[in-house]
Amino acid sequence: MTGDSMSNTLKPYVISNVGMSLDGKLATVNNDSRISGAEDLKRVHRLRAMVDGIMVGIGTVLKDDPRLTVHKIDTTPRKNPVRIVVDSKLKIPLNARVLNREAKTIIATTSKMSREKEKKLKMLKKLKHVDIIETDGDRVDLKKLMEVLYKNGIRSILLEGGGTLNWSMFKEGLVDRVSVYIAPMIFGGKNAPTYVDGEGFKSVEECVKLKLERYYLMDGGIVLEFEVVKNPDKNK
Numbered sequence: 594m595t596g597d598s599m600s601n602t603l604k605p606y607v608i609s610n611v612g613m614s615l616d617g618k619l620a621t622v623n624n625d626s627r628i629s630g631a632e633d634l635k636r637v638h639r640l641r642a643m644v645d646g647i648m649v650g651i652g653t654v655l656k657d658d659p660r661l662t663v664h665k666i667d668t669t670p671r672k673n674p675v676r677i678v679v680d681s682k683l684k685i686p687l688n689a690r691v692l693n694r695e696a697k698t699i700i701a702t703t704s705k706m707s708r709e710k711e712k713k714l715k716m717l718k719k720l721k722h723v724d725i726i727e728t729d730g731d732r733v734d735l736k737k738l739m740e741v742l743y744k745n746g747i748r749s750i751l752l753e754g755g756g757t758l759n760w761s762m763f764k765e766g767l768v769d770r771v772s773v774y775i776a777p778m779i780f781g782g783k784n785a786p787t788y789v790d791g792e793g794f795k796s797v798e799e800c801v802k803l804k805l806e807r808y809y810l811m812d813g814g815i816v817l818e819f820e821v822v823k824n825p826d827k828n829k
């Protein structure tokens with residue numbers, strides 16, 4: 594997997610992966626996200642082992658407390674990609690599992706400071722395996738982040754949600770590939786998180802277009818793999 598060009602700026606190749614219910618939910622209204630079965634989790638961990646970075650939003654860290662390491666398959670030598678947490682306000686708890694020493698962690702935040710944020714930043718900067726990337730604005734500037742990550746040698750990223758970050762990444766045109774596991778389950782609930790939340794595209798013309806490349810059965814559900822079609826109107 595190599596970097597992708599972003600109007601003359603190089604960025605990492607980004608694969609979006611989730612496990613979702615047939616109705617597109619990432620978790621139930623009570624935040625139960627046990628969707629993938631054992632085989633699908635192994636597939637996800639094989640993907641993790643292939644990339645340079647695994648990225649989530651702070652919402653996912655606060656709700657799931659994930660490790661974001663390769664721990665469901667054996668790899669020799671043990672390969673843990675860099676974990677990337679998008680966290681504008683630095684809400685990350687210092688005891689979050691994503692800050693353990695099993696892998697390096699990059700926290701992407703904004704340069705906007707409060708006294709509390711500054712205090713936490715100081716503590717985080719003391720951790721040798723943690724790096725901070727700051728961008729300007731109220732929320733993390735994802736295009737800038739991709740540019741900085743690429744310059745730091747990160748050529749491929751597995752984007753593991755949640756729905757808010759997924760929306761921003763799709764909206765900014767930063768996703769190159771999609772692989773989703775659809776479980777034979779229906780969660781319902783208009784407040785349950787979906788694969789892509791955010792404000793949504795206003796028209797079909799604006800939406801992200803995908804090209805189905807592969808599909809196969811797994812854990813009683815189905816895995817679908819798509820390429821994101823860049824410049825879909827080019828040949829019209």
Ligand SMILES: NC(=O)C1=CN([C@@H]2O[C@H](COP(=O)(O)OP(=O)(O)OC[C@H]3O[C@@H](n4cnc5c(N)ncnc54)[C@H](O)[C@@H]3O)[C@@H](O)[C@H]2O)C=CC1
Pocket residue numbers: 610611612613618619620624626628649650651652653654656657679680681682732733734735753754755756757758759761762786790
């Ligand atoms: N089934 C699955 O495969 C997965 C399920 N989940 C579920 O998704 C839910 C968490 O999703 P969300 O609450 O949507 O949180 P999220 O993980 O998408 O994080 C969103 C947060 O990131 C921060 N952020 C900073 N800059 C941003 C930017 N430019 N764009 C977007 N966000 C930015 C904001 O604080 C924002 O609220 C949980 O219920 C979790 O269990 C999460 C990942 C995978």
Ligand SMILES: Nc1nc(O)c(N)c(N[C@@H]2O[C@H](COP(=O)(O)O)[C@@H](O)[C@H]2O)n1
Pocket residue numbers: 610611612613626627628629630637649653654657658659660661662753754774
């Ligand atoms: N692919 C997939 N299927 C599910 O059913 C899930 N719940 C998730 N969740 C993602 O994996 C993270 C947990 O990672 P660790 O096992 O703790 O390393 C979680 O935070 C979501 O990003 N993914």
